[in-house]
Amino acid sequence: MDIDVIISYLPLYKEALLLTAGIGWQGIALAFLLGLLCAVITHLRVPVLRGFVAVYVELFRNTPLLVQLFFLYFALPKIGIHISPTVCGTMGLGLLGGAYMAEALRSGLEAIPAIQSESAQSLGMTGMQTFRHIILPEALSSSVPGIVANVVFLLKETSVFSTISLMDLMFTAKDLIGMYAKTIECLTLLVVFYLIMLLPVSVLGSLVERRVRHAEFGD
Template sequence: MFMKAAWLTVSLAFWGLILSLIIGFFCALVRFWRWPVVARLAGIYIELARNTPLMIQLFFLYYGLPRVGLLLEGRTCAIVGLAFLGGGYMAEAFRGGFSAISRSQIEAGLSIGLRRFQLLRYVIFPQAVAVALPAITATAIFLIKETSVFSIVALPDLMYVAKDLLKEGHNNESNLLLVLSYLLIILPVSLFFGRLEKRVRFAGFGD
């Protein structure tokens, strides 16, 4: 039962993270390019996502939306909720990376004839990600921890199962198991990003 719960937590976190990264990247990109209306909308979204708690966002998705006829199942709610929250934070992480690219680097790219997309792909993106990676790592870890509120939308994830066990009186074991499970999930992610950081740091800057 615990394994199943752990697997659910991992898969929800995984998809939430992937979507967060995609949303965050595009939000940061339209703001970097200063696309008239879209950049403004992205800005509003980011503030909204970052300044409301995940629990409230999930409540809204799970209990609020059905009232206007949109019924989402628990899993979908969890992933959408996490992506909504994470997108805002990832956008800020990427923004830090984008803003580290100097105007003259872009001009150097332009002056060898790179077109807009090529400039992004070969000059801006690799450098921005390298700079943003520590912030992305921190956000990823924070998001995985946030999954512990998923139980409020009736998902049998780690937290939910642990609470059940607690009610049945398995206090010490389930507490310990819960801590260990999260550690076991997050530690590899942390290490993976740490290694990645060292690699791009070497390629990029690292004097």
């Protein structure tokens, strides 16, 4: 292993890390909002919309991100819709993640006993107030493990971004190997940089999990 080579590659990997993490977090934020919307629609059994949500969730959970990205990047332009690789990556991750987040949040919503909202209502709270102050926070806290697992999973999925020519970590590594054939150095750096991005998420995730574990009903 050549330390000088590693040091000379560091700035490139750093660039790639920032790009990967940037798109990753935007995609995850989108996924969370989309997932929350879908979970609420499913939970409230909103007619019609509920059907769309079910189709969406199954469609995106049961196809690879790679295929979804190819659709956004190569198929949409054929019908006149052009989007940049960055937007494409964000959207792809958001759509895939939304389907997973919807499931995690839905199970959180379902875990809340009916008596919780009845207690809130008996205190004079309206449906909206009950949802905002009771149902949503409780559902979020019991969904934390699922959400954290999804975040880690989605950040790893960013490795397919290289296929739509985004200069992410994977792309950078492949590119450098192709040019200079320093395979071991490049792959080692790749592993290290993924860890730099993901380890804090896992650690932070378990901290948050411990912090919000109030949702033990009964005793």
